[in-house]
Amino acid sequence: MAGMDIGIDLGTANVLIVVNDKGIVLNEPSVVAVDNRIDEVIAVGHEAYKMIGKTPKDIEAIRPMMSGVISDYDNAEKMLRGFIEMLGNKKGMGKIVMPRIMVSVPTNINDIEKKAVQDAVKHAGAREVLLIEEPIAAAIGAGIDITVPGGNLVVDIGGGTTDIAVISLGGTVVSKSIKTGGSKFDLDIIRYIKRNYNVIIGERTAERIKIDIGCAYRRREERFIKITGRDLTNGLPKSITVSSLEIMDAMSDSVGQIVNLVIKVLQDTPPELASDIAERGIVLTGGGALLYGMDKKISEMTGLRVRLAEEPINCVALGTGIALGSVDILEIAGTV
Known part of the structure; x- marks a missing residue:
């Protein structure tokens, strides 16, 4: 299907894909299984995940993502290509030809890490690759209108990273990221x-x-x-x-690191936006946000109301898909 737009939440633990107005059409573990004897992919996603810790010596189940970025370029490309092929085999999708793809990435990643994502996605079959920061995508997916003047604090706890950002007027005002998730x-x-x-x-x-x-x-x-x-x-x-x-x-030390980073972001937030956040509270997204009591812990330590997004695991993917329809606005804000 030529001209198709695809949004990808390229996570450490899972890859979620949104296609145009169809919503989330794929949700698979970020794993690829390779037969090293012939250098051939034998499984991706759930089928590869089942093999973790159970493969013979010639077959390896690999997680090519680490801390929210690509740690194994070749296998990340193979995994992405496998997922795009998987999409083409789904009923009603048709053959996917050179789609435009928007990928969510952790905030504060460096240029080399960005280029690795862009190259891997390009080589997997994209005609154009756009990047969007995960907190921005998460906020959009959580139903927050990020284009208005006013502070929103989003804490996105993913598999490999936690990204925290204060968002206003379509852009990030303060953001921090930690390799804990x-x-x-x-x-x-x-x-x-x-x-x-x-x-x-x-x-x-x-x-x-x-x-x-x-x-x-x-x-x-x-x-x-x-x-x-x-x-x-x-x-x-x-x-x-x-x-x-x-x-x-x-898990107390890791949870503490996340809570302390939330506090640090709040301390660095301009007073007017801090007032907005005090009124609106903090929004939690990401799979890690589902850890029992995470909202209570952050609320206790900050004194602010903390709200778990309606679909925390899907927020980044959904937001990436929605952002594809507003690329011009986001480009003006410098978000993509």
Whole structure:
């Protein structure tokens, strides 16, 4: 389908794709599986994710994104090409030929990282590549009118990064980014289990723990989960039970880093915009925003009202898709 516009939320954990007015048409893990014997992609997305930690020596399941940017250029390109081909196989889509693609990127990434994204997407089949900062896209996707004069504070907690920005008149006034997000929470859990139980678990198990019992703020009722890992003493499988309080403790430093950065952005915000934010509150987006109690934790530490966006995981992708229809306005504001 020639002339198609595509919006991509190119995340560390997941890739979401929006096509024109169709909404989100693809939501897949940011994973590609490669057969190194023949240098050929054998799976992308969910099918590749199932292979993590379970592949034979000649097949590798790779996450080519790290901390919100491309860490493995060749495999990122292969993954993107696979997703675009996947779109073409969907019913009613037709063959996708040289689309214009807008990609969301973390705020404050450098020119080399930007060029890596642009080149990878271009080589995956785009005729034109536009970039938009994730907090801007997240704000648009959360239903915020970013074109009006007035401060809005958006905290987008993704898989690899947390991007925080004060937005007014279509542009970013103050912004900061930290390489802490959902993947760092998983790593915190893996390290805690290893240190306290002498048991090794994989990232999929850590993610399940985070989703099921993880919290940034103490739960009203403590929760428990039974997991199985490998005992470092004898190498055999071992089952243990961990509590939500333990997992909150495991992630406390990373959660604290995010909260402290929110406070720093507020401290750097001009007084008039700070007044707007005090009235409107803070908007949370991204998959990491779903961590139990994250809104309560930020609210407690800032004294401000914190609102979880209606579709936090989808906000950046939806906003990127909407922004494609307003490129001229955003270019004037210097946003894309």
